[in-house]
Amino acid sequence: MDLLWGLVTGALFGVLLQRCRVLRYDKQLGALRLKDMTIVKFMLTTVVVGAVGLHLLAAVGVVSFSIKSFNIGGVVLGGLLFGVGWGLCGYCPGTAAGALGEGRLDGLWALAGMVLGAGLFAELYPLLQRTVLAWGDLGKLTLGEALGTGPWPVILLLAAGAGLLFRFFERRRL
Amino acid sequence: MRRIVPRLPAEPGPMNPYVGGALAGLLLIASVVFVDKYFGASTTFVRAAGLLELLFAPDHVADNAYFKKELPRVDWQWMFVAGVMLGSLVSSMLNRSFRITAVPDSWRARFGDRPRLRAVTAFGGGVLAIIGARLAGGCPSGHGLSGSVQLAVSSFVALVCFFVGGLVMARILYKGK
Numbered sequence: 001m002d003l004l005w006g007l008v009t010g011a012l013f014g015v016l017l018q019r020c021r022v023l024r025y026d027k028q029l030g031a032l033r034l035k036d037m038t039i040v041k042f043m044l045t046t047v048v049v050g051a052v053g054l055h056l057l058a059a060v061g062v063v064s065f066s067i068k069s070f071n072i073g074g075v076v077l078g079g080l081l082f083g084v085g086w087g088l089c090g091y092c093p094g095t096a097a098g099a100l101g102e103g104r105l106d107g108l109w110a111l112a113g114m115v116l117g118a119g120l121f122a123e124l125y126p127l128l129q130r131t132v133l134a135w136g137d138l139g140k141l142t143l144g145e146a147l148g149t150g151p152w153p154v155i156l157l158l159a160a161g162a163g164l165l166f167r168f169f170e171r172r173r174l
Numbered sequence: 175m176r177r178i179v180p181r182l183p184a185e186p187g188p189m190n191p192y193v194g195g196a197l198a199g200l201l202l203i204a205s206v207v208f209v210d211k212y213f214g215a216s217t218t219f220v221r222a223a224g225l226l227e228l229l230f231a232p233d234h235v236a237d238n239a240y241f242k243k244e245l246p247r248v249d250w251q252w253m254f255v256a257g258v259m260l261g262s263l264v265s266s267m268l269n270r271s272f273r274i275t276a277v278p279d280s281w282r283a284r285f286g287d288r289p290r291l292r293a294v295t296a297f298g299g300g301v302l303a304i305i306g307a308r309l310a311g312g313c314p315s316g317h318g319l320s321g322s323v324q325l326a327v328s329s330f331v332a333l334v335c336f337f338v339g340g341l342v343m344a345r346i347l348y349k350g351k
Binding site: 002003004005006007008009010011012013014015016017018019020021022023024025026029030032033034038039041042043044045046047048049050051053054057062063064065066067068069070071074075076077078079080081082083084085086087088089090091092093094095096097098099100101102103104105106107109110111112113114115116117118119120121122123124125126128129132133138140141142143144146151154155158166 | 188189190191192194195196197198199200201202203204205206207208209210211212213215216218219220222223224226227238239240241248249250251252253254255256257258259260261262263264265266269271272273274275276277278279280281289292293294295296297298299300301302303304305306307308309310311312313314315316317318319320321322323324325326327328329330331332333334335336337338339340341342343344345346347348
């Protein structure tokens with residue numbers, strides 16, 4: 001049953017990514033070249049809507065969170081490395097699959113590179129565990145906990161920040 | 175002499191990204207409520223690599239610590255990534271924006287129409303991106319969307335690092351063009 005839901009959820013997400021052109025190389029690089037903020041608008045709106053909805057539902061006990069641990073070495077170095085690869089590739093793991101779906105053959109090359117890279121990562125894992133991944137772990141920390149305010153002031157700030165950014169983008173036609 | 179240009183139907187305009195993003199937010203909420211699944215994509219590539227390696231070296235896969243952690247099997251997230259491809263295919267067929275292309279427009283404008291150069295770069299970028307994503311514990315789906323909706327510090331830091339790395343690479347590639 002899980003598998004079917006995965007396919008259905010992915011397909012609906014794929015339709016949205018395709019219709020908003022978020023899965024295009026031109027849009028991804030457009031954001032990285034600060035020329036077209038379509039993907040940032042899409043992502044930030046998703047985050048604000050998702051954050052409000054999930055925190056409301058968590059408050060009444062309907063959903064539970066699944067937070068990733070803050071492993072400083074892994075997140076910072078891995079994040080930067082991901083960024084460099086993303087800039088070269090022009091797709092992230094999800095959008096590469098979507099790009100192939102609308103006929104972009106470079107998406108297939110990106111997917112193949114990602115499968116090879118994942119295999120390499122599995123080989124390097126023991127070494128990485130002793131080095132980069134051992135450089136400090138702050139656990140499953142959230143911003144609300146780190147600031148001691150609880151989630152709502154953070155969400156409010158996030159929404160306000162997103163709103164200001166969107167106004168800036170629209171004025172500059174980005 | 176008149177040039178014969180193949181006539182493709184004009185591509186329909188895009189959906190408003192705020193509307194699309196809000197619908198994606200509702201979809202994410204529904205996914206957590208109904209199946210308790212947060213979006214993610216990068217672990218799927220580990221499972222896919224493991225499944226491929228199983229064909230050639232099953233003992234090697236059985237011994238690997240990472241494949242013990244992320245079992246090489248088709249799971250919810252695997253189907254989610256497959257679903258993104260399927261959704262995009264159906265959507266682009268329905269609105270006639272499906273095109274077989276080897277080189278994206280902005281790449282062609284900068285580097286010319288060289289499919290092989292584009293293929294090598296996409297492949298190499300894919301290798302680096304997934305190694306980075308697994309090190310960071312997630313990609314723009316797992317950290318960028320699912321992590322930041324939960325206000326995880328790790329996800330906001332990861333998201334900033336994704337953009338810093340990407341901005342630097344884009345600057346090197348396009349040098350202000």
